[in-house]
Amino acid sequence: MKLTPSRRVYGLAAVLLVSLTICSRKFSSFGEPSFIIPLAVAGITYLLAVREFFSTSVLPRHVLVTGLLLSVLWHIPFLLQPPGPDDDVHRYLWDGRLQRLGYNPYIVVPNDPAVSVLHTPETRTLNNPEVPSPYPAGAELFFRAVTAIHESVFALKVAFVVCDFAIVFVLLDILRRSGQAAHLALAYAWNPVLVVEVAGSGHIDIVGALLLLLSVAALGRRWRMFAAVAFGLSVAVKLLPIVLLPLYWRRVRVRDGALAAIVIGLLYVPFLDHRRIPIGSLGTFVQRFRFNDPMFAMLEHVAAPQLIVGLAVLVGLLTAFWMRSKDPALSADAFAWPMAASLLCAPVVYPWYLLWLLPFARSVATGPIIVWTASIIPIYYVWHLRTLGRAWVVPGWILLLEYGCVAAAGAIVACRRFRRPRVTRGSTG
Secondary structure (H helix, E strand, O other), X not given: OOOOHHHHHHHHHXXXXXXXXXXXXXXXXXXXXXXXXXXXXXXXXHHXXXXXXXXXXXXXXXXXXXXXXXXXXXXXXXXXXXXXXXXXXXXXXXXXXXXXXXXXXXXXXXXXXXHHHHOOOOOXXXXXXXXXXXXXXXXXXXXHHXXXXXXXXXXXXXXXXXXXXXXXXXXXXXXXXXXXXXXXXXHHHOOHHHHHHHHHOOOOHHHHHHHHHHHHHHHHOOOHHHHHHHHHHXXXXXXXXXXXXXXXXXXXXXXXXXXXXXXXXXXXXXXXXXXXXXXXXXXXXXXXXXXXXHHHHHHOOOOOHHHHHHHHHHHHHHHXXXXXXXXXXXXXXXXXXXXXXXXXXXXXXXXXXXXXXXXXXXXXXXHHHHHHHHHOHHHHHHHHHHHOOOOOOOOHHXXXXXXXXXXXXXXXXHHHHHHOOOOOXXXXX
16 A cells, blocks of 8 residues: 555654654763664654655645654753763853853953853863854853853753744744745754754754844845844854855845844944954864865865865855846745855864754755755764764765765756756747
8 A cells, every 4th residue: 555645754753753762862972873873864764754845745734733743852852961061052151151240251261270260060061161262242142141041051952942943933934925835844843963953962053043044034024124134143143144145135225234234243342352353262263173174174285274264155155146146036045055055165064054054955956955964964973983082083984975975966956957858938920
């Protein structure tokens, strides 16, 4: 008996629930095979589910509702697990705590003996304690706001999960207004990296992704001022979406852009040091930090790191210009590809960076990006290698698997477009 699309989706949902539940129970063994294997199963299952979503025009409402409820269900065990001892969320907690105590996180170095009394048990293990914070002002103020409510990594993770769920509701509104199938929201909600990096480890990127999606939703409603300000706030969380600027040209008014710039400037006022714009350890990050960066590593042999970072931004901007000329209506693809192109040339590509792409990867055209969110899963093995005393370097076979899958998916999408029959227009004369 041939299974209906709904039954196939339910079967895949069951596999996702079991594999992610097993993965959450092994969260303390982050990066070990016992953690990666069920996560990899979830990744493959997710890709099969996305295939069903894209090949089915309409799924019953009960499939969407059940799918979203299951997503909530498998978030809970990850949320209840403590993050890794040096996960970024400990730095977020430290930065928020510093601000509330009257210190500047762009100046204070966490391992400075003079500030050792300011630490709590949850902040003593933060990563890279020899450098001040690299996060933009929007992120810093978010840390302060959450820690003012409750000073704990759990509170930060809860805030990130709330942003995660908010993205689903915004997506549903966008899909409804654009006449697309509502079940495409599951292409976002079911992604395994999403639950690991938001509910599990807790990363600020989900806040920026929410703000960016709100900006896109506002563009669709012609709320130009709100769209500009929300975009500016997303850039103030992390700089990645700056490459999307060409997509906003002439879609927001000059005064809207000026207001967004003023808002960003005001966010930095509390952190000004002798009237200099604070950047913390951002320069050190560009100079020293490398991870999952095959393109950057090749270019670094012939150019300075600052030039290559500039090139990464330029690649993203040019991709945005190209997407705008190709797609005047600005589909979700137009927002996904510029950021993906910039990340491919970046010095660091952590799995949670792909959270920025997820809300916009919901079509066959973004298939390579969707595959990337699954093919990056083996990279978690590096965390296990570090516990064995190995260098913080991604093995070549993992790089080949990760980017080879992306390249293969890109080739498949390109071949299908090339083989698509052209529509011949008849003569009117």
